[in-house]
Amino acid sequence: MNDAEFDPIIDTTRRAEIVTLLKRAILTGRLEPGQKLNELRISEQMRVSRAPLREAMRELVQEGILTSIPYAGTFVIEVTAKDIEEAYSLNQVLDEFAIERTWPNRTEQFYAELDRRHHAVKQATLEIDTTRQIETALQLHGLIHEWADHALLLDAWQRLTSRLQMYFALHQRARNEPVPSVDVHEEYVHLLKGTDMKAAQRHAREHIALDFEELVAFARSLEQRSIGRKASTGRNRTKYKNPDQDN
Amino acid sequence: MNDAEFDPIIDTTRRAEIVTLLKRAILTGRLEPGQKLNELRISEQMRVSRAPLREAMRELVQEGILTSIPYAGTFVIEVTAKDIEEAYSLNQVLDEFAIERTWPNRTEQFYAELDRRHHAVKQATLEIDTTRQIETALQLHGLIHEWADHALLLDAWQRLTSRLQMYFALHQRARNEPVPSVDVHEEYVHLLKGTDMKAAQRHAREHIALDFEELVAFARSLEQRSIGRKASTGRNRTKYKNPDQDN
DNA sequence: GAAAATCAGATTGTCGACAATATTGCAATA
DNA sequence: TATTGCAATATTGTCGACAATCTGATTTTC
Incomplete structure (x- = not known):
């Protein structure tokens, strides 16, 4: 057949x-x-x-x-400043590993997809929908994890992505102004097409550190209005007073 | 108060x-x-x-x-050979990161706990219960993740631990003979107490690679008797024929 | 005789109701 | 007045039953 x-x-x-x-x-x-x-x-x-x-x-x-x-x-x-710091530091480690594993897998199809997602990011910066901007940027970054041929890595990264997406959304929601529409991914994409893996890894580290400081500062400001709350994944017992309200 | x-x-x-x-x-x-x-x-x-x-x-x-x-x-x-390879490679990355983060946090209490868990491992090698041996060994390795003061890292590692524990258990179950009762953690513990972080990280990498080959070989043998089966976390649709039987 | 249609049986997905527990407000007490 | 004890209420946890879907065998059709 x-x-x-x-x-x-x-x-x-x-x-x-x-x-x-x-x-x-x-x-x-x-x-x-x-x-x-x-x-x-x-x-x-x-x-x-x-x-x-x-x-x-x-x-x-x-x-x-x-x-x-x-x-x-x-x-x-x-969302605490510590949470954000953790997400970023772990992301750095995973990115570095992902680049290492993806490096030998880069095919024409990879480059095509890389360009496609990069284009989507640039396209999204023109729109008003900030959520879409975050999504496309994360999808661009996700490529190296998808091509690493490593299910566990991809899984770990997707978990991280959830948090990162949430952090970004909160951040933008708070300042309520469009994100700077400059494209910071040009260099990243270029390095991923090149031959210097270490350089790509280094750039991933540094680039990610970019808006990191801003996010942490934002988180610190958040922590002012919500103090004394704590909860873990089912071990603690501290209760919340926060009223629930949908829509 | x-x-x-x-x-x-x-x-x-x-x-x-x-x-x-x-x-x-x-x-x-x-x-x-x-x-x-x-x-x-x-x-x-x-x-x-x-x-x-x-x-x-x-x-x-x-x-x-x-x-x-x-x-x-x-x-x-x-359990496929690829799964095991993935678990180990990711574990290497996380271990290296964990050591880096734990390094400045090492207190007297840390050393004490390190010794305690190391002792538990040696104690377990005397017993017959192989499950206990696996548990204690993994708990010893988990220490650096617990002291890294990094909730996300700890979370990721605990996920990994589940798989590793399962792999080891299957392995031992298959060959049905007690594990070699030599203590391979002496050097590891010693390095964690020392001043050369890089050396500790390097050792973690190499040591982990030890029984890795054996596990992969075991997984390969497993794959002979179960071929053509596939399933993901809820996306695929291929069905199993495996009969279920508890106990 | 082979392929398609049909029909029981088993298993998973969903529902509405009840039980267990926590929260809140108020009264009782020191 | 602050604390404790006690309803009353709200919410989560659990249960048993029903609906939707899959599997496999049987029947039907060509």
Whole structure:
């Protein structure tokens, strides 16, 4: 047989759709850090029962963007300066590793995709939708992780991406002004096409450090208005006072 | 107020207990790779309803040791040579980073804990229980991640640990003979107490590479008897034929 | 006889209701 | 007045039942 190749069809279970919806709400900042997710209310709004909603929330807890306290509730994670510093430092390490693993895998198709995503970033800077700008930039950076042929690395990076996307969204949401529309990826893309791997790795480190300081400063300012709150992935017991409010 | 500090009390929800039970069964190899988890059967054996069981399984799917295919079932992940190679290479990267971050945090308490865990490893080599040997060794290695003061790193490493523990357990289970009772951690512990960070990092790399080859070879032999099976974290649709059997 | 259609059986996904637990407000008490 | 005890309420955790889907065998059709 000479069949054309088909992608597997999307699985349509309520749980999966709920995950998508919740994740989007969190990563765009529509659900704020520390906010409690009221199961009954959300399930009614989505017109589903609590069972698939709870399962979806379990996934997001394990994914690290929600935090759950038994019999108290499930909350959007808080954002501290330390969290951001951690995300960035780990990202540096993973990026360096990803470049190393991707380096021998760079094909024509890789370069094409690199250009395509770079173009998407430049295109997005023209639009008003800041969320789209963040998405495209992260997708460009994700390329080296996708081509590293390393499922665990990709997994770890996608987890990080969630947080980074959330941080960026919060940041932009706070200052409420369009991001500078200069393209800072020109050099990055160029180095990824070159022959000097170390140089590419070095640039990844330094470039990432760019808006890092600004984000941390932002996080510090956030911490002023939310102090004394703490929660982990199900071990602690400190409760929140934050009222929940959707839309 | 001059209150004494208290740790939060442990949360007891069925879901959490189920997670513990399932995880142990998987990591010790009592549930074999590829095996299907029948919800009804397990829920009856544990005397719980399917709701908390399913939520627990969702967590483990996201944790990466189970894989779910909608309307088909949830399975223990397969173990391929590539998986093991990935786990080890990523572990090297994370170890190096962990040592870097832990290095300035080394206190007397750190050294004491280091010795304690090292002692536990040596103690375990005397026992027959191989699972315990694996556990203690991984706990010794986990120290640098716990002291790195880096929640994301610790999280990533714990995810890895699950897989490593599973791999080791399968390996030992297969050859069914006690592990060599020589202590290979002497040098590692010594370097962690020293002043040459680079040397410690280098040793971590090389030492880890030790039993790596053996594990990969083992995985290759495993792949003979289970070919053509594939599944991802909920995107694919290929189904298994593996019958499920508990105990 | 082979391919397609159909039909039971089993298993997963979802639902609504109930049980367990936490929170809040108020009264009681020192 | 501050603290403790106790309803009343709200929310999470769990249960049993039903609906949707898959699997495999059987029947039907060509």
